[in-house]
Amino acid sequence: MKSLTRVLIFISAALMLSAYFFPLWHILLDAPQYPEGLEMKIWLNGLSGNITQINGLNHYIGMKFIVADDFKEFKILPYVFGLLTMIGLASAIFKSRKLLWTWFISLCLFGVIGFSDFYKWEYNYGHNLNPHAAIKVEGMNYQPPLFGYKQLLNFTAGSLPDTGGILVGLGGVLAAAALFYKPRLSPNKSK
């Protein structure tokens, strides 16, 4: 294993660790009455932001209250993610391409499963509405976008990576680079 590869792995792992210190994702809500915006930040182990206000507004459309305790994910994610990062570090320490492959595939799986899970929650919150809600709009669901922006009645909902998410994403790119990037040998050296 080349030292460049190992350096890339170490940097990547360091970036991954930022997930413990920064929120991964955020959902933004803008409305005429909320020019300052409402936001919900999603962390590895919980939620922060204007949850109470968002729940207060959601009760009109009959959306289930968002409570961090409802998400088992927040209990296991810190461990799963820690394990993943350790696999990466191990691959560099033991100079094992096999471990590096394991890490890369795990990361990909983690991403796919993570986003599917996120989508599932969004779908459930957006569709399973209480039939006794005060505001009912025919054919309307309130599922926020997985990525990007969407208009939901008077609210523009945005769903975007936050600091931690961006850094982890960058870490992922570096992990891929460690695996696939082969520095082209310069013509001089090949002689």
Place this chain on the structure above:
Amino acid sequence: MSALLLTYSCKPGKVGSAVDADAAKKVYVAPGKYDEVYAFLSGGFSGQVAAYGIPSGRLLKVIPVFSQNAENGYGYSEETKPMLNTSHGFVPWDDAHHPELSKTDGEDDGRWLFINGNNTPRIARINLATFKTVEILELPNIGGNHASPFCTENTEYVVGNTRFSEPLDNSNGDVPIDSYKKNFKGAVSFVKIDKDNGAMKLAFQLIVPPFNYDLAHAGKGVSHDWIFFTCYNTEEAHTLLEVNASQRDKDFVMAVNWKKAEALIQAGKGTKITAKYAHNVYNEGTHTATSTMETGTQTLDVTKFPGLVYYMPCPKSPHGVDVTPDGENIVASGKLAAVIPVFSFQKMLTAIDKKEYDGMIDGNLPVLKYESVLKGEVKKPGLGPLHTEFDGQGYAYTTMFVSSEVVKWKIDNLEIIDRIPSYYSPGHLSIVGGDSKKPYGKYLLSLNKITKDRYLPTGPELAQACQLIDITGNKMKLLLDFPTIGEPHYAQMILADKILKNQVKFFKLEDNKNAYVTKSEKDTKVVRNGNRVDVYMTAIRSHLAPDNIEGIKVGDEVYIHVTNLEQDWDVPHGFAIKGANNAELLVMPGETCTLKWNPYQQGIIPFYCTDFCSALHQEMQGYFRVSPAGSNTPIKFSIGENPVTQ
């Protein structure tokens, strides 16, 4: 012909001439944009303070201070009723004259606004983070707290002084009015301000001759230790003051060495006398006011302590007294005088040192020689000079009540630079930071006493008004006229940034320590204790809980404690009951307010939220069932099950 033209052109300017050609642009604040400056205008006889944005002149909020305010329940709710308590009982009104921003190192710090109640002598403190009146201290021994609540350089003290001298409270007041000279006294009150939390305490009162004390300003910088009061009626008249108090050629500016007075009190030289005065404090943690009756005050008889008080003669019934930003000059305005005398602080010290006296008052209070203390006089300033403020560029601006104008003059050579008409008869004026050590300048407000033809008429009782004047150039330019609440007696203006940074958006529910708080809907309840019924109610978009209440009886005293559970910006809820002999409540997010209600007849009584809080605001309502006195209807309370929040 040319002489005629000259005469014509010399006719004093009319309205159009003074208005700045760019006025519209200079006062236009685009929708959604903030004004540059807060102006706090007293409401005079409205008893309140109003906050305006400058330069737009937009009314932002009326802050209830001395008058009950049915609009938000101030002075009606159980929590705020104690604020208006006095030694005379509940006094639901006052005459609010002089707003005074707290100062640090002589500069407005944006923490508190003090204001005097003139009629039943009081000083109030408003917290500028919440725009709520948080403290009111009554002042004993004085009548007409007019020379108030001007503060010293670091808000060590705010002062109060008597406009109507009267016998001290602990004496036998049942004396002939014409025994004025013998039995009447003045009392200069020094109210100590806690530098951390602003709490007020009447520290001491100086017992002074029975003149009428009009206005005051403290020294700054070199003159830090001193405070200056104007006094008129040095004739000591007690009837037809219009004539009898206008006889003397000169009255006085009374210079008081407050540092020395403070030291004497600390050294135990004060005399404690009995006095009864209310001290009302609104606790922002419990959202509840308490009223305590104080029983005594420290006094110093100034005739017994030489060096405390000196008098500077001042022409003809002086009104305003203002100290230049550097603290070197004291400008006094004799309201019937033809000049504005400007006194020199240095010369005052020298005159005291050299004992350049012009007689004594009450035997041993020195009157300093006019010529010895005078820096100079502003000649022919206009008629009826009243008040002066400063722009920090070396200029002073004085209002002329009788000739209805504002006059700009240079402090160093006392020459008049410019004059601009006022509409009409200005009393006070205000410049941004204009009484501080570092005036910001830019805007001047002329606070007028007469409005007449300036606006669409509204019957005999017209709007009162003020004018905004641009003072950035050599010539003053009229920018804007706007009507105000009550009488805009005086104003203080401050850069908005100094206030904005401390703004509270809502109260934290978890920090609410009200004795009757209900922090969640499941804790709501109705409790009977004899004929007292306490309703612990919550409000959140869009329901009041409980909203069906039975078991109330005719003759009960019902206290409805409404807690607003919202934790978001700008979501107040209101609360009103049909037929209640009371006002409504306006409850801020995280706050608890209590309405007292005495149901007097049986029936179904609706209640509802009065603040249009949400799309389902009209659904935010409920019913009381009132049963006859002595009936057996049990206490019962409920709210329909909410499938969404369960």
